[in-house]
Amino acid sequence: MKFFIDTANVDAIRKAHERGMVDGVTTNPSLVAKEGRDFRKIVDEIASFVEGPISLEVISEDAEGMIKEARDLNSWIDNAAIKIPMTWDGMKAVKQLSDEGIKTNVTLVFSPNQAILAAKAGATFVSPFIGRLDDVGQIGMEIIEAIVQIYANYGFDTEVLVASIRHPIHVYEAALIGADIATIPPSVLEKMVNHPLTDAGIKRFLEDWEKVKKLKT
Numbered sequence: 001m002k003f004f005i006d007t008a009n010v011d012a013i014r015k016a017h018e019r020g021m022v023d024g025v026t027t028n029p030s031l032v033a034k035e036g037r038d039f040r041k042i043v044d045e046i047a048s049f050v051e052g053p054i055s056l057e058v059i060s061e062d063a064e065g066m067i068k069e070a071r072d073l074n075s076w077i078d079n080a081a082i083k084i085p086m087t088w089d090g091m092k093a094v095k096q097l098s099d100e101g102i103k104t105n106v107t108l109v110f111s112p113n114q115a116i117l118a119a120k121a122g123a124t125f126v127s128p129f130i131g132r133l134d135d136v137g138q139i140g141m142e143i144i145e146a147i148v149q150i151y152a153n154y155g156f157d158t159e160v161l162v163a164s165i166r167h168p169i170h171v172y173e174a175a176l177i178g179a180d181i182a183t184i185p186p187s188v189l190e191k192m193v194n195h196p197l198t199d200a201g202i203k204r205f206l207e208d209w210e211k212v213k214k215l216k217t
């Protein structure tokens, strides 16, 4: 399972990278806006140490505009994956960009049928937003299960990138299903290492080792 980091915060990405947990990065306009910095500068900084795909999102709504923007974003760095929204114009753009060898990530996906369209258009990644589905009372993880099954049925190459992750159980469930990638907010990654029995175990081992040390002297 690959881990992408879901943020535009360079320090947070660097921290996760130093821990060996960054196979790629996803950004979106809201995450970039939170940083209050020049987008191009942020992207260059991330690309200076992240080797895996870095998702950069277009804001055009028509296919022609998306393609133009995507080509430009793709020229910024060697490892861009261009995020394109799930619309018919988006699908036209994905088809063209995939024919040109540009990596795409179809975003704002909320149903298995949308994921089928993304795969047929030749998307590199499909991003179903599970947290936002949970928010409206639909179990987001159910569509991950369906999409993974459908892609396996037909041997689609598009990778399932589980997005809108809100807590560690989302990561665990995505892994159980066999999703290719989870894009994880830094706060969720931070929590994944925690277990009270680990803390208690370390404490007890250290206390016992103090007893061993006393025996030696």
Ligand code: E4P
Residues within 6 Å of the ligand: 006, 026, 027, 028, 107, 127, 129, 131, 132, 163, 164, 165, 183
């Ligand atoms: C990542 O590619 C998505 O843009 C992101 O996971 C969306 O998360 P949110 O629903 O918490 O905004």
